[in-house]
Amino acid sequence: MINNEPAILLRDLSFRWSPAKPPVLQIPLLEIARGERLFLYGPSGSGKTTLLNLLAGVIKPQGGELRLLGQVLSRFSQRQRDAFRARHIGVIFQQFNLIPYLNVLDNVLLSAHFARLPLAESRQCAEHLLDALGLSTALLDQLARQLSVGQQQRVAVARALVTRPEILIADEPTSALDSDSRAAFMQVLLDTAAEINCTIVFVSHDRSLQPFFSRALDIRELGNTAQLEASC
Template identity: 50%
Template structure:
């Protein structure tokens, strides 16, 4: 099942005949005949616990490879690439906002964001300006740039995580259950900031909270996307 594309933009992620099981004799956790996400599309992926959302994310980001089928990223073979090449493609083309943010507490905000550029081998001369612009766009004061990440509030850490994910201007932004610890007001502020700052990226937003789906152009239900009968 192909996802609906809001424009005629080409797909940036393509899954073709993808299956995955964690053990050789275990049930398939993922069985997706066909699915794609267009460049610039903002897609909301929902499903109950155990529906395969986390496994799908790991396949899309290349930390898992399918047992059968192929995944293409930005027009390049991804799932079939050697591990080192997958790492480079991920760092270059995908930004990830993790549920637990995964910031390095003893590093400054500037260093945390710059780390993503380092792993992508992004040597743009205006990197510091890019970081400062992202921090400003995400409504953080300039003073946080030299603050250690561990000294920030949860809401500030979350916005730093968005800046880190966007610093390389990725074609794909993957967002994993980022609002589970937020109250309603903080959740709405986060969603507005995320959408406003990720307009040029394809966004794959995964959550069990279907109240968020109105922020997105397409809604993918794991129960209909995934033909597998197994559970994660």
């Protein structure tokens, strides 16, 4: 049976950092279909990172409904949100957030560990992803702190995808790359994500990346009323 329910549904969602300040985000309705590739843009302070943190379950809205993969995430406890994120959501951070004293393979397998997936299968998947991303087996035992920026970035992608998540969230992952490297990286990222047919929410201020995606949205068009001083 085909599941027509969207991967992500936000309805009357609101979030503020302090009761004394205006809402950072107010979104009457946002639907993101399963398998969709959404490019989300907007100026600094417009609430992009706040929205990603809500989608990842790092923070919780004060009002409205946040539904992911049919689950009402806004009703979950912090522990339930953490468990849901580990199993169903891959996250690529702007600063990559690799563990510097762990090697490449162990950094990737960390996501599988938190998702409580079988080690043998996860290792096989990790090695396949790293190979697809252009990282040779000779690098698997190399420490993360010894890698170039481009290599760290690819390890971060593999870590986000090793659990085969239904949703991939990316926060400005190309900001440290030049234009040629950005285009090459985007193609590898999207090709790799297509293998598992995950929904992608990609945030960037770089509008040149927009053609890689099936839909683009300015976060301000979602009903955002963010104030610069309240942004994350």
